Amino acid sequence: MSTCAFSPPALKSKETARIVIIGAGPAGIAAATRLLEQGFKNVRILEAENRIGGRINSIRFADSIVDLGAQWCHGEAGNVVYERCKDLNVLQRTEGFAKAWRFVRSDKAQLSEEALYSLQKIAEDIIPDETVPPLDYSWGDYLTQRYWQEVDKLPNVDRALARELFENFKNFQCSIEGSDHLFEVSGRSHHEFVESKGDMDIHWCDKGYKTFLRVLMNSKQDEPNDLGVLNGRVELSKRIAQINWEGAQELQLRCWNGELLQADHVICTVSLGVLKEQHEKLFVPALPEAKVRAINALKLGTVNKFLLEYGSEQPMPKDWPSVNFLWSEQDLQELRGSKRFWLESVGYFHIVICQPRLLEGWIIGEHARHMETLPEEEVLEGLQWLFRRCLPFDMPQPVRFLRTQWHSNPNFRGSYSYRTTQADAVRTGPWDLEAPLVDAVGKPRLLFAGEASSKTHYSTVHGATETGWREADRLNAYYTRDSKPTA
Template identity: 60%
Template sequence: MGSIKRSTFQHYEYYKSLHAPGNNMSLCTATATATWGKNKETARIVIIGAGASGIAAATRLLEQGFRNVLLLEAEDRIGGRIHTIPFADNVIDLGAQWCHGEQGNVVYQRVKDLDLLEKRGEPAMHFFRSNQEALAEDQVKALRNFMDSSGTLTDADYEGSVGDYLTHKYWQSFPAMERTVAKEALDCIKKMICSYDACDHLFELSPQNHLTFAECEGDPNLNWRDKGYKQFLRVLMAVPDDQPEDLGVLRGHVLLNKRIAEINWQGADELTIRCWNGEIITADHVICTVSLGVLQEQHKQLFVPALPAAKVRAIDGLRLGTVDKFLLEFSEQPMPEKMLSFNCLWLEADLRELRGTDNFWLEGICGFHRVAHQPRLIEGWIIGAHARHMETLKGEKVLEGLLWLFRKFLPFDVPPPKRFLRTQWHSHPNFRGSYSFQPTYADELRTGRWDLESPLADVSGRPRLQFAGEASSRTHFSTVHGATETGWREADRLNEFYAARA
């Protein structure tokens, strides 16, 4: 690690020297309408955020011949919402976990020949009611068929929310079971779909979230064996196998612990970036990849001058939802041998009682499942406002609630775990959420991801302030492959600009 730190410092000193007073490589002071006096070797590009989109942008720019590329990362690690850590028998992913699909998925295409991904197949579903009664096999099959056939809105003319659509379809064509149980199952299905789309509830989810998303054909839940999603970042950075902590081609191009206080894009010349510690960095181009949640919280203070109205509408109109994980390590797997997952159906009386207790947040739990290559683990998921409240509780209080839930629903014993972790993506100041969705509010504002994607350029068309990240992807939002594509998109935008002037 020492050599990495030294090379980073040396590159940074060189980077600063490029725009030192009197340097003959400093920015031309001519107006934007004059010939731009930079090329790929001299243009200074700063990327804010070293997540998947930032790393994708940086590595592609270097491949395209740009020399002065610098990533500023607020965390003390790279990866953003990809965060693989050692846990239990190998590793776990606190953020992105699966590669979703094969055909048209740039993540899959990059690693498909490297023996990193594994197909697991569709696990059998189990549903338990809050009286420990399990749904019958035919009932589970009916629920699965409904989710497969009607869980995604495909009617381009539909004007309500996804919640309206799903509720209508459910009662129109289903269920062949007692109505009380059917209602419990519908509530559970809605939470499961919310966990896919990151919304608090389906009645705030726009049909556009389903209509514009492009599914990648193939297995939707490819796992990373015992290596974790960080392997994809290593592939992007071309990290040698024998140097697991190296940064590969990005060695010398990444500065950690660089939280940004201000991005000044005033005028038509260079941009000025001020870090929280007062340090000033200047650039010819800035690619901002911070999460939508951070943009929503900070854009008024972060950008000087204020962003254009169309950009602000997109930031305010879109949403970064909250989806958190629970990870419980046991001495041995407590779930029965043939059970891979289970979901919870609340009896109405039990749910009313729960809502009057300190454990009300348990209503937001979607379910639990085993983890591939982690034989002693159970992983659980919680969504929305309940997840945000859970994040404010002490860890022991959360675990106490989960053990109570297991006793309430399961006909088998689950002992206290050896170790327990929960994620807190919303509480984290550098993320403020998990992944994005388009609410009906964005439809009312007549805005969307196209406005978030749009770069801010000078009158000659030179991109000055650009935006990337999963929330700016028009068709693959909320995925790593979408985030990666947006990083490449903005790198290619700069490459095309300079190629036209070569």
């Protein structure tokens, strides 16, 4: 007589399997909504914050909504966010927005059109396309080598200016990568990250990125507290302190308030920063070596925003949609010796679509983490000093100011992930973060989603969403597979 080769899913079914998702960011919401679509009945999300959204956080500010986290839908082709929302009249193209950048030096001088054209064009052109073979060294090494190769071909180039512009360019690249610097960013990852072609900065106008979550949940757009198909399934302010996945039976979860819960499957979507800080305490028994290697070697950088709301109108001149800051070597040395040293990593400010009285600025890396520790007044005072120092016109005091603190928040510990040269060296990557922990007969018990586990779209909302769907599909495949006894 033949025997069944695996524990029969019939013991648990889509109706009875208890699935707990940790985290109500895009990955968690995508997983939950897809599981419900697939017919699972017992699905709940536990979220540490007192709101849903995770690193999507759209709030009321100034004349409408601002996004403290994810702000743009990056690209069109192969971007699931774009595909879901393109016909809903909620997205606004911004093509050309990033083209009219202004550059000022620390002595208020503006970069001439000529200098800007030749040097900025070099910076734009050195970004490799997919035809360039995978790089076996860092992204920073590659860009530095290519930039100076091209600059050296220019006649009469001002090398000091070229250096200032390159520092600003690297700062911008770091804000894309989420890295402290570019010399730890894997060059190889640039071959494996798949950019969605099309407009890279599609905006949600006055509705905010949370619109996408509402589309996923099918909630009523005019009822802020409606969670659509997830109504009654999301528990807020419920931080998980421990996940015990020992044995082959149900998993035990302990919340920070001591409450105990059981589940047949857990999908963990917490950020890489939370995994780095918590994994030794969070998981009992400890996670397998390969997963720990990925957690240690991949990184989650810090990128923060400044939002300045002005009284009646935008103080930036009409033909200044944005401004980048360049520092001469001497001024930089002076700045580094002062208490305002962190301003070195403020790369640029720009106006915000659908928010006529707002200015948004960006800061990256170690200095962003330092900025988070300063009192808000000191941060604003520093930014006002920067404006006075570099801008050739006066900037009034804003009526309201806000800065983000993604690293200080224990539920995030950073902004978005990137692949490091160290990860390449130890042959790890998002695939090790993704790998589910299965029992002896292949049942996925502890599953992992979240942007850092995406091989091709990490660091983005579309990547996070895909990972949530991926893990829902993994459970669905387990419960719908052919369970006939094998010979």
